[in-house]
Amino acid sequence: MANDNQLNKEKQLKELGERIRAIRIRSGLTMEEFIKEIDGKDGKGRSGTVNNWETGKNSPNKKRLKKIAEIGNIPVNYLTTGKKEDNDRELKISVIKKYGNSPLTEKEKSSLYESSLESDIETMRDNNKNLLEAADFFKRDKLEKFNYDEITFSGAVSRFLATIEHQKKNSLLLPFKDLINKYIDYLDKKITLSEFQKSVDYFKNSIPNIDEK
Structure with a gap:
């Protein structure tokens, strides 16, 4: 039972973190600007x-949670729990009918922002999965049988760079360049497979964890 409670707490913290990250990215703020x-x-x-x-x-304290919710234009309860109003479906229908024609109520606006935030979170999850999928290109079992294929390799590199650019994850560029250089060293037999694998692990660890959904 204790383990279940711990797992549930970890899941809640992870999902709260996703909502906070989506709000920050939507606001166009770096972490330092956000704090x-x-x-x-x-x-x-x-x-x-x-x-x-x-x-x-x-997680942030109550004062900070309130401010983050204000930045995201969502209720604190939705930020912390992900739970919506009981009449969320009716609110969404009302937003659709009124959008662009009549002013929205505060609850309708919140419903709109919540839906948009959920969409952003799903996009982030998909992009992170693409990063990890591309990182699998460097897996040990593939490298042991690997015949160098420039098109395949450049495709993997392109997917990395496109996702980094889309997410503005510039912090990944340096470890990624290091990974490429180490890969070239491995191809040139300047380092062993085991040494190269350490660089692969380092890069994959710099990608945020995501739900396996």
Whole structure:
């Protein structure tokens, strides 16, 4: 029972982190800019706090949760639990009927933002899956049988770069360039397969964990 509670808590933290990350990215803010917006003071050197929230290591306090919800234009309850209003279906229908013609109520606006946020989260999950799928190109079992194929390799590289560009994940560029260089060293027999695999593991660990849905 204790293990189930722990797993449930970890799942809730992870899903909260996804919502926080989606709000930050939609707002076009870096982690340091985001924490500055929340706390009202310089965010330099404090990106780790936001990263811990987004990766589900811990959660913001009540004051910060309220501010994040304001930034995302959603209720605090939806931010923390993912639960919607009981009449969410009616709200969505009302939004569709009124959108572009009549002013929306605050609850209708929240319903609209919640739906949009869910869409953003699904997109992030898909993009992260694409990154991990492309990273599988470098798996040990494939490399042991591998005949160098420039088209296949350039395709994998292109998928990485396209997803990095789409998500503005510039922090992945340096470890990815290092991975490519190590791969070339492996092909040139300058390093062993085991040494190269360490670089693969390092790169894959820099990609955020995602739900296996």
